[in-house]
Amino acid sequence: xxxxxxxxxxxxxxxxxxxxxxxxxxxxxxxxxxxxxxxxxxxxxxxxxxxxxxxxxxxxxxxxxxxxxxxxxxxxxxxxxxxxxxxxxxxxxxxxxxxxxxxxxxxxxxxxxxxxxxxxxxxxxxxxxxxxxxxxxxxxxxxxxxxxxxxxxxxxxxxxxxxxxxxxxxxxxxxxxxxxxxxxxxxxxxxxxxxxxxxxxxxxxxxxxxxxxxxxxxxxxxxxxxxxxxxxxxxxxxxxxxxxxxxxxxxxxxxxxxxxxxxxxxxxxxxxxxxxxxxxxxxxxxxxxxxxxxxxxxxxxxxxxxxxxxxxxxxxxxxxxxxxxxxxxxxxxxxxxxxxxxxxxxxxxxxxxxxxxxxxxxxxxxxxxxxxxxxxxxxxxxxxxxxxxxxxxxxxxxxxxxxxxxxxxxxxxxxxxxxxxxxxxxxxxxxxxxxxxxxxxxxxxxxxxxxxxxxxxxxxxxxxxxxxxxxxxxxxxxxxxxxxxxxxxxxxxxxxxxxxxxxxxxxxxxxxxxxxxxxxxxxxxxxxxxxxxxxxxxxxxxxxxxxxxxxxxxxxxxxxxxxxxxxxxxxxxxxxxxxxxxxxxxxxxxxxxxxxxxxxxxxxxxxxxxxxxxxxxxxxxx
Amino acid sequence: xxxxxxxxxxxxxxxxxxxxxxxxxxxxxxxxxxxxxxxxxxxxxxxxxxxxxxxxxxxxxxxxxxxxxxxxxxxxxxxxxxxxxxxxxxxxxxxxxxxxxxxxxxxxxxxxxxxxxxxxxxxxxxxxxxxxxxxxxxxxxxxxxxxxxxxxxxxxxxxxxxxxxxxxxxxxxxxxxxxxxxxxxxxxxxxxxxxxxxxxxxxxxxxxxxxxxxxxxxxxxxxxxxxxxxxxxxxxxxxxxxxxxxxxxxxxxxxxxxxxxxxxxxxxxxxxxxxxxxxxxxxxxxxxxxxxxxxxxxxxxxxxxxxxxxxxxxxxxxxxxxxxxxxxxxxxxxxxxxxxxxxxxxxxxx
Numbered sequence: 001x002x003x004x005x006x007x008x009x010x011x012x013x014x015x016x017x018x019x020x021x022x023x024x025x026x027x028x029x030x031x032x033x034x035x036x037x038x039x040x041x042x043x044x045x046x047x048x049x050x051x052x053x054x055x056x057x058x059x060x061x062x063x064x065x066x067x068x069x070x071x072x073x074x075x076x077x078x079x080x081x082x083x084x085x086x087x088x089x090x091x092x093x094x095x096x097x098x099x100x101x102x103x104x105x106x107x108x109x110x111x112x113x114x115x116x117x118x119x120x121x122x123x124x125x126x127x128x129x130x131x132x133x134x135x136x137x138x139x140x141x142x143x144x145x146x147x148x149x150x151x152x153x154x155x156x157x158x159x160x161x162x163x164x165x166x167x168x169x170x171x172x173x174x175x176x177x178x179x180x181x182x183x184x185x186x187x188x189x190x191x192x193x194x195x196x197x198x199x200x201x202x203x204x205x206x207x208x209x210x211x212x213x214x215x216x217x218x219x220x221x222x223x224x225x226x227x228x229x230x231x232x233x234x235x236x237x238x239x240x241x242x243x244x245x246x247x248x249x250x251x252x253x254x255x256x257x258x259x260x261x262x263x264x265x266x267x268x269x270x271x272x273x274x275x276x277x278x279x280x281x282x283x284x285x286x287x288x289x290x291x292x293x294x295x296x297x298x299x300x301x302x303x304x305x306x307x308x309x310x311x312x313x314x315x316x317x318x319x320x321x322x323x324x325x326x327x328x329x330x331x332x333x334x335x336x337x338x339x340x341x342x343x344x345x346x347x348x349x350x351x352x353x354x355x356x357x358x359x360x361x362x363x364x365x366x367x368x369x370x371x372x373x374x375x376x377x378x379x380x381x382x383x384x385x386x387x388x389x390x391x392x393x394x395x396x397x398x399x400x401x402x403x404x405x406x407x408x409x410x411x412x413x414x415x416x417x418x419x420x421x422x423x424x425x426x427x428x429x430x431x432x433x434x435x436x437x438x439x440x441x442x443x444x445x446x447x448x449x450x451x452x453x454x455x456x457x458x459x460x461x462x463x464x465x466x467x468x469x470x471x472x473x474x475x476x477x478x479x480x481x482x483x484x485x486x487x488x489x490x491x492x493x494x495x496x497x498x499x500x501x502x503x504x505x506x507x508x509x510x511x512x513x514x515x516x517x518x519x520x521x522x523x524x525x526x527x528x529x530x531x532x533x534x535x536x537x538x539x540x541x542x543x544x545x546x547x548x549x550x551x552x553x554x555x556x557x558x559x560x561x562x563x564x565x566x567x568x569x570x571x572x573x574x575x576x577x578x579x580x581x582x583x584x585x586x587x588x589x590x591x592x593x594x595x596x597x598x599x600x601x602x603x604x605x606x607x608x609x610x611x612x613x614x615x616x617x618x619x620x621x622x
Numbered sequence: 623x624x625x626x627x628x629x630x631x632x633x634x635x636x637x638x639x640x641x642x643x644x645x646x647x648x649x650x651x652x653x654x655x656x657x658x659x660x661x662x663x664x665x666x667x668x669x670x671x672x673x674x675x676x677x678x679x680x681x682x683x684x685x686x687x688x689x690x691x692x693x694x695x696x697x698x699x700x701x702x703x704x705x706x707x708x709x710x711x712x713x714x715x716x717x718x719x720x721x722x723x724x725x726x727x728x729x730x731x732x733x734x735x736x737x738x739x740x741x742x743x744x745x746x747x748x749x750x751x752x753x754x755x756x757x758x759x760x761x762x763x764x765x766x767x768x769x770x771x772x773x774x775x776x777x778x779x780x781x782x783x784x785x786x787x788x789x790x791x792x793x794x795x796x797x798x799x800x801x802x803x804x805x806x807x808x809x810x811x812x813x814x815x816x817x818x819x820x821x822x823x824x825x826x827x828x829x830x831x832x833x834x835x836x837x838x839x840x841x842x843x844x845x846x847x848x849x850x851x852x853x854x855x856x857x858x859x860x861x862x863x864x865x866x867x868x869x870x871x872x873x874x875x876x877x878x879x880x881x882x883x884x885x886x887x888x889x890x891x892x893x894x895x896x897x898x899x900x901x902x903x904x905x906x907x908x909x910x911x912x913x914x915x916x917x918x919x920x921x922x923x924x925x926x927x928x929x930x931x932x933x934x935x936x937x938x939x940x941x942x943x944x945x946x947x948x949x950x951x952x953x954x955x956x957x958x959x960x961x962x963x964x965x966x967x968x969x970x971x972x
Binding site for chain 2: 250275453454474
């Protein structure tokens with residue numbers, strides 16, 4: 001059973017990796033086999049030992065039978081981006097991808113595999129250690145039900161990893177108890193399966209290995225959660241009551257989480273009835289139509305989608321922009337174009353969202369970097385949409401939306417009041433002398449709305465996508481049309497002051513190099529900063545949190561000799577948007593573009609920065 | 623351009639229960655072609671709302687794009703209106719209705735808007751049992767783009783330039799019946815006597831009400847080869863029953879022999895009184911209604927009147943179990959769970 005002892009961990013190589021709280025474990029599974037919850041338990045166990053951890057799901061657009069990977073990075077240094085290079089441990093549970101998985105282990109690393117089926121000679125690498133556990137055979141012996149034989153395989157290898165990596169068994173037990181709260185019958189069998197793996201590893205290998213974890217106190221009050229859950233919860237806190245949606249990966253769980261929180265938190269205590277309405281629509285056209293109709297009628301509403309859905313929603317986005325209807329749209333970006341790579345991440349809808357729809361349109365974009373900001377920005381987006389009477393698009397992505405991220409806990413100030421913007425009540429309408437829906441009385445480009453049903457005689461108007469005068473009357477008069485378009489532009493300037501401002505980190509002395517980035521690229525930035533410092537290069541950084549931009553960003557670009565725009569798409573869309581909106585000389589902006597569908601790494605950024613600078617130096621010298 | 627009507631009116635114009643006169647229910651001056659069927663529909667809506675004493679500001683006027691969808695500008699000036707995008711009025715109305723269940727939603731659409739570009743949205747709003755009145759002004763052609771055939775045009779019918787409708791026509795009443803609408807009727811813009819009681823009953827009805835209104839296009843579809851011209855419709859129209867709307871608190875005066883007369887009580891206590899003209903007429907059998915419509919069509923006749931009425935069906939908010947207070951009136955206390963609950967949620971992520 002334990003035949004590959006010739007390469008087993010019992011005879012460790014002198015070249016074996018050595019690491020405490022700083023390594024990567026990759027799980028290779030088949031999708032649809034129930035591995036996700038066990039793998040998640042593994043990551044959470046490390047978190048509960050006080051060690052920073054990040055986890056990435058690399059999965060196919062498929063329900064059952066295809067290879068899927070789960071990569072856990074353990075980092076005492078708090079580096080939470082995907083790490084480049086090979087993982088120190090691979091748990092190979094998928095025969096389909098076995099060759100690839102064996103090859104992927106770092107030199108000196110470990111391969112934990114199911115030895116119920118012997119490996120062939122060619123599958124043995126000399127420079128890694130093999131941890132052979134007959135997992136299927138153990139399950140065959142222990143369980144009768146074929147479903148259990150499959151499911152408990154995942155629990156057994158987690159148990160074995162606990163022994164191998166020094167994970168506290170009590171932590172795992174408490175996680176099982178939490179996971180099966182209310183289904184108490186399942187607790188004992190799961191702990192038993194953990195024990196099976198734990199005992200086997202202890203009996204057959206020298207535990208712990210040369211790579212292992214040790215309890216720390218580095219997590220503090222942080223939480224580990226995915227961005228979609230955070231957006232769904234943010235919408236509950238932001239006061240959304242109406243949702244129209246259509247399922248699409250990777251945005252689906254935004255609405256599912258909103259729904260499940262509403263079932264708990266939005267039931268009227270007296271009547272037991274719902275304080276919300278959620279419609280799974282026939283398509284994305286209807287989904288956004290529902291959100292627009294509800295917003296027009298004075299309820300906070302949103303829809304969530306991904307690239308192909310954005311394409312379908314663009315006509316309605318133009319209507320909402322022009323008719324000035326508040327709208328919150330959560331876009332969890334995936335790799336395009338067309339169907340693209342539906343289960344891979346990208347930031348490739350920047351331009352399409354900034355200018356979505358025909359005619360002169362512009363939309364407000366918010367770029368959350370982590371689940372904390374997914375929560376905050378989603379709640380905030382309802383205020384912004386109401387204040388500015390226009391669509392606000394949250395630009396999340398698959399990595400942020402569907403992977404768990406370690407982030408600051410969610411906070412809410414109970415004193416904070418919803419900002420409903422300029423909406424006239426019946427009493428205010430009585431006082432207004434000459435009401436016009438599209439009159440810019442305050443000079444900020446934002447006019448006063450009325451909600452249907454407010455006043456018996458005053459304030460009613462006809463909302464439409466066709467040109468209108470200040471009193472909402474239909475017009476094709478050129479002067480009135482231009483005045484209206486210019487006012488909408490003025491409103492966008494007002495917006496640039498209301499949206500979250502960029503986060504700038506600059507040394508006392510301005511560095512020669514400035515990195516501009518946004519969204520999930522931020523995870524790799526701290527690490528890049530350190531790595532570039534190790535190369536003797538100091539950098540300043542600017543994180544874009546929102547569009548429209550203001551002169552804060554142009555100032556940063558002005559101050560730096562070399563500016564880099566880091567983004568996860570092929571065409572440098574943010575760079576284009578910066579050039580276009582801030583009149584920046586293209587030569588001033590270098591592009592760092594990662595578009596392979598996997599989250600960007602610091603190694604990638606550092607290499608690009610150094611190569612570009614070296615090249616520019618060469619050009620200068622010659 | 624839109625032109626407002628003069629507010630000048632006869633001082634002794636009759637008033638309704640709210641003290642409003644007929645003129646209080648009018649809108650801007652119509653810019654549709656003189657003689658357009660849609661203007662007759664507009665005036666039927668004005669009359670129905672006036673007679674029902676609907677507070678005008680408690681109505682939301684919804685429409686898509688096309689000649690039909692311009693019509694809401696021409697009635698109920700004191701109500702908010704929303705001219706949405708082509709074929710998408712049903713989704714916007716859905717959202718509006720979910721936000722405030724207390725308004726009356728009067729929607730105008732056309733054959734292009736509902737039977738072509740918006741067929742999917744039409745089908746799904748029926749399924750959803752939205753509490754609204756959905757009216758289609760059906761003239762068989764695209765007016766604003768000058769006379770192309772619509773999907774409701776009878777197969778074989780020719781438009782003004784002689785182009786023939788080559789494909790099967792879509793009957794929106796049949797679709798509505800099949801998809802579970804609880805009030806389905808067809809009428810004719812030229813028959814106000816039939817149309818006004820139908821609109822009044824449809825507004826009183828709680829649930830999805832659909833009225834397909836044959837509304838001839840005087841400019842592009844009123845020629846001898848058309849099956850939607852005034853002459854053709856007048857000659858081929860047939861009615862299964864004459865309906866009358868009896869408001870709440872009004873005594874029923876018209877006498878009615880048993881067997882040929884049926885009273886249906888609507889949600890607000892008003893009555894739909896039906897005088898049967900055809901012996902086998904009934905209102906509670908959707909399948910039979912579909913057969914009747916198709917049988918008459920085969921004979922070259924346009925069957926009109928109330929086809930189906932189910933006063934027991936649940937509408938969207940009942941199915942969803944939405945709270946009674948309109949969602950757009952819920953305040954932050956009702957909507958935001960607050961920081962204490964949030965700290966418990968944070969713990970679930972540790």
